[in-house]
Amino acid sequence: MENADDLFNPSLAEALIKLDPEDGEQMVEYFKTHALLTREKALLQASVRDQRKLLVENGKLKKDIESLRNQLQDKQRRRTAKALLSPAPPPQRASPASKTPVNQPPSPAGATSAGPRNPPHERPSRRRRGERKACPTLDSLTLGAEPSIDVSRLDLRVGRIVNIRRHPLAETMSVQEVDVGESATRTVISKLEEQTDFEELQGSLAVLLCNIKECRVRGVAAQARLLSCSASEDSSELLTPPTGSIPGDRVTFLNYPGDPDKELQSKQRVWELLQADLQVDGRGVANYKGCAFEVKGKGLCRAPSLTNCSIR
Missing domain, CATH: 2.40.50.140 (Nucleic acid-binding proteins)
Structure with a gap:
């Protein structure tokens, strides 16, 4: 930090002492003190401006952190809902060798050797009267974070x-x-x-x-x-x-x-x-x-x- 001698011109101090030998030194000290006070006032004002700027930036950071936290919670809810509502894996099909039992009785007369008939086409079952419609899963809903109300x-x-x-x-x-x-x-x-x-x-x-x-x-x-x-x-x-x-x-x-x-x-x-x-x-x-x-x-x-x- 600058001292009073750096803020006050030495040549000006010598001139004041020569003009007024009795009170010149007191006048020089007065001017030095005034210069120091002016410098400290400027530093204090700059510090207040910086503090206000930091408060604004702190508010923005808090808002960003809150938004990220909400997004993380939404992702966690979607992941949990997906795990709970995902269908069970289908059962494994038996190999062709295991379909025919060892002690299979002979085929009745008139049976063709073309193999088993294809099963009839299954239509999706319709919702019966009185049954409730299935609720939509969480994955089908929009889980975007709502903007905060302030x-x-x-x-x-x-x-x-x-x-x-x-x-x-x-x-x-x-x-x-x-x-x-x-x-x-x-x-x-x-x-x-x-x-x-x-x-x-x-x-x-x-x-x-x-x-x-x-x-x-x-x-x-x-x-x-x-x-x-x-x-x-x-x-x-x-x-x-x-x-x-x-x-x-x-x-x-x-x-x-x-x-x-x-x-x-x-x-x-x-x-x-x-x-x-x-x-x-x-x-x-x-x-x-x-x-x-x-x-x-x-x-x-x-x-x-x-x-x-x-x-x-």
Whole structure:
């Protein structure tokens, strides 16, 4: 590690001492100490960055190990099922010499010497009425490992509400046009609260779930979902991205570094299963199982005023 003399120019130190013989040495020591502190601060910042990088890589490794373990278990189950369900080996056929007994009685009169007749062709037996159909074996089933269900499968982005209006066919709903950094805005349909101020919401930033399947609500197509927090049915507010966020910024989670699904499948119910673990903590920070909603390099997503409540 460099010392103070290496970080401070000796010629500059001599010049300071000549200019001020009384206080020159103290000034030189001050500058040396300042240089050392600056160097230590830079090293500390680099160490913090390396630690964050290691945490992300550790999360990826854990996920890879879990996937490999599931694949190994599936292979073991298939191998065991194959061994249990494989048919027994057929009995060995007797040699031609053993077919004719030693004390065989003479053939009756009129018997031909052409040999035994061929046995009649056996047809496969049909399933009788009332019998159950045979269950498929494990080998016939697809045993591919299902992707794990965690918050990394959600495509969460920062969006700006550019327009808001009442739903033309539903008085209790509102329609928002939201910029999420794409070539066109996305349409969002939300339940309209009694105290909703359209002028206040227009132009504000929010957090959107962008990989839901498009659906129509009273004739209007919804292409995303605004995330809000609610302490009761009467009090709710939109999650707020950190200062400096722009439309299109991804919301990520340090402990869950996976890539989001292209589109959430309704039959898998990913959003419904994850929603129970989406909370706002006592500091007002939005999190999933204690891991905060984060826009990298800009900060954390929060609730404007509510704490200890659910996210929907």
